[in-house]
Amino acid sequence: xxxxxxxxxxxxxxxxxxxxxxxxxxxxxxxxxxxxxxxxxxxxxxxxxxxxxxxxxxxxxxxxxxxxxxxxxxxxxxxxxxxxxxxxxxxxxxxxxxxxxxxxxxxxxxxxxxxxxxxxxxxxxxxxxxxxxxxxxxxxxxxxxxxxxxxxxxxxxxxxxxxxxxxxxxxxxxxxxxxxxxxxxxxxxxxxxxxxxxxxxxxxxxxxxxxxxxxxxxxxxxxxxxxxxxxxxxxxxxxxxxxxxxxx
Numbered sequence: 095x096x097x098x099x100x101x102x103x104x105x106x107x108x109x110x111x112x113x114x115x116x117x118x119x120x121x122x123x124x125x126x127x128x129x130x131x132x133x134x135x136x137x138x139x140x141x142x143x144x145x146x147x148x149x150x151x152x153x154x155x156x157x158x159x160x161x162x163x164x165x166x167x168x169x170x171x172x173x174x175x176x177x178x179x180x181x182x183x184x185x186x187x188x189x190x191x192x193x194x195x196x197x198x199x200x201x202x203x204x205x206x207x208x209x210x211x212x213x214x215x216x217x218x219x220x221x222x223x224x225x226x227x228x229x230x231x232x233x234x235x236x237x238x239x240x241x242x243x244x245x246x247x248x249x250x251x252x253x254x255x256x257x258x259x260x261x262x263x264x265x266x267x268x269x270x271x272x273x274x275x276x277x278x279x280x281x282x283x284x285x286x287x288x289x290x291x292x293x294x295x296x297x298x299x300x301x302x303x304x305x306x307x308x309x310x311x312x313x314x315x316x317x318x319x320x321x322x323x324x325x326x327x328x329x330x331x332x333x334x335x336x337x338x339x340x341x342x
Contacts, residue, residue, distance in 0.1 A: 102324040109321065113314045120307040126211065127196030128300035130161040131270065160276075162265045165196075165301035167293070173232060174200040177298040178260070182290030183276065185217040185259035185283075186210055192217065192283045193275035194261060194268070196298055202226045208240075218256040219286045226255065234258070234294045260290035 115133035122128040167177055176198030178184070183194035199211035208216045208224040215223045219238070226232060230242040230253075238258030243251070261284040268276040278284055 098328045099325055102321045102328070106318055106321040106325075109314050109318045113311060113318075116307055116310045116314065119302045120304070120311070123300050123302050123304055123307070125197075125274075125300050126199050127165070127298050128274070128302065129196065129270070129276075130300070130302045132159050132161060159265070160270055161301055163301050165299040167296050167298055169296050171295050173294065174202070175297050176200060176234060176292045176294055177296040179236075179291045179293050182260050182262045182287065183284075184210075185261055185286075186214040186275070187217055187223065188214055188273070188275065190271075191277070191281075192221075193271065193273075193277050194263075194284070195275055198292070199297055202232075208232075217259045219259045220256070221259065221283070222256070224256055224258075227253065234292060236291045236293070237288065238290070238292055258292070259286050260292065261285065262287040262290050 112133045115131055119130050162181075164180070176184075178196060178198065183196060184198060186193055186195055193214075195210065195214075197210055197212075200208055200216060201211065203209045203213065206226050206228055208226055210216060218224050218240075224240065227242050227244045230244045232240060232242050232255075234240055238260050240255040240257065242253050242255050244253070263278060263284040267278055267280075267284075269279045270276055
C-alpha cells in the first residue's frame with residue numbers, strides 16, 4: 095500500500111507541475127513573440143540511504159526548452175511595430191546584460207531611446223542604445239537599418255540612426271530566463287547576423303496553440319483525478335484491512 099500511495103503521489107505532483115507550465119503558456123497566448131514552453135517527464139535515480147538499490151527511480155517535470163516555430167503574423171500598420179521574418183531575434187539591454195526577444199512592439203521613451211513594449215532598450219549592431227530625434231519620423235529597412243526624419247526637416251536631410259542588432263543563434267544555445275527573455279547558455283553575447291530580415295507594420299503573435307493547450311489541461315485534470323482515486327482506494331483498502339485485523 096505504501097508503494098501505491100507513493101507512486102500515485104509522485105504522479106499527481108508531476109501532473110500539477112506540468113499543468114502550471116501549460117497554464118502559463120495559455121496565459122501568454124496574446125503575448126507578442128511568446129515562445130511555448132515545453133514540459134516533459136523524465137526519470138531520475140532516488141537518492142537517500144547508502145543501501146538504496148541503484149535501480150530505484152522517480153520522476154520529475156522538466157522544461158528542457160521552448161517551441162521555436164514562428165507565430166502568426168498580424169498587420170498593425172504602426173511604424174514602430176516590427177516582426178522578424180523567419181528565424182532570428184531582436185537584441186535588448188537588460189540589467190543582467192544582453193538578451194533576446196521576438197517581441198517587436200517598439201516605442202520611444204521619455205529619453206528619446208528606442209525601447210521594447212516592456213521598456214527595455216533595443217540594441218544597435220554596434221551594441222549601443224538607439225537615440226531617436228525628438229518628434230522624428232522613423233522607418234526601418236528589411237535588414238534593420240533605421241532612418242529618421244526630424245519634424246519640419248527637408249526629406250533630403252534624412253538621417254541614418256544605425257541598424258538593429260538582429261541575431262540568430264542555434265536554438266539549443268538559448269535558455270529562457272525568469273523574465274521570459276532568452277540568453278546564450280554560456281553567458282556571452284551572440285554576434286549580429288546580416289541574414290535576419292524584419293517586416294515593419296507587423297507583429298508576431300504567440301506560437302501557443304489554444305486548442306492543444308486546452309486539450310493538455312483537460313488530459314492533466316483527468317490524470318490527476320485518476321491518481322487521487324488511487325490514493326483514496328488505497329486508504330479504503332487499509333481501513334478495511336485494519337477492521338479485519340481488529341475483529342480478530
